[in-house]
Ligand SMILES: [Fe+2]
């Protein structure tokens with residue numbers, strides 16, 4: 001990568017079934033170097049989620065997906081997590097490994113990631129995939145599965161795991177997560193604010209915030225933090241911002257839901273284009289019109 005040719009990343013926010021043949025064709029025709037999926041594919045059922053995953057698997061570019069709180073989990077697990085019913089969480093978690101294995105298989109060659117480091121060819125940065133299946137807020141979602149699969153059973157242990165990953169990285173890091181970090185606002189429509197409580201609150205992940213802070217204290221540059229989960233539209237308020245910059249880091253919330261929608265009677269397909277060069281990292285929203293796909297509408 002030289003200063004004149006930035007490394008180009010397409011970020012796909014929470015899909016929630018909004019994925020089509022056009023998306024496959026568009027990205028396969030594009031000149032992106034990497035495609036990042038922030039998770040949340042479903043599908044009302046696991047079978048529906050696998051159908052979406054098989055469609056995503058047709059993308060012929062290097063691609064990573066971090067599973068969200070709806071991916072590779074059962075409805076009973078989600079209910080247990082939402083109610084913080086520990087017995088239901090334990091009992092319903094037993095199938096998660098097999099559900100995730102089926103999802104991983106359906107996605108291939110798109111790589112499912114989490115608690116992992118990736119060094120895309122030609123990128124001059126390391127990418128850390130943070131804690132998978134995050135639900136946001138103070139609780140660590142899907143704890144039994146994370147314990148069995150990764151040996152992580154608390155937010156404290158998750159902080160330590162992410163800290164270890166940071167220590168293994170070079171000087172320039174991009175984080176990929178399902179939910180963004182804590183510390184960016186407590187208003188209901190803050191970039192990762194809690195919109196489903198009238199009093200709002202910061203719904204970001206404390207372990208991710210700690211990892212970013214550790215990277216900076218170690219003298220490393222955090223180029224970007226890319227996530228989703230807290231959907232852009234907030235009832236009764238203006239939409240939350242999809243990006244912010246703090247301490248030289250670009251934060252991106254890609255969760256425009258639905259990502260396929262009608263604008264002025266024409267269909268638009270949403271994604272975020274990120275360009276990483278030696279000196280800066282920039283992002284813009286892309287609203288692609290399948291009827292005139294050579295005339296992409298950009299929203300800065
Ligand atoms: Fe989510």
Ligand SMILES: [Fe+2]
Pocket residue numbers: 014016040068229230231255
């Ligand atoms: Fe979502």
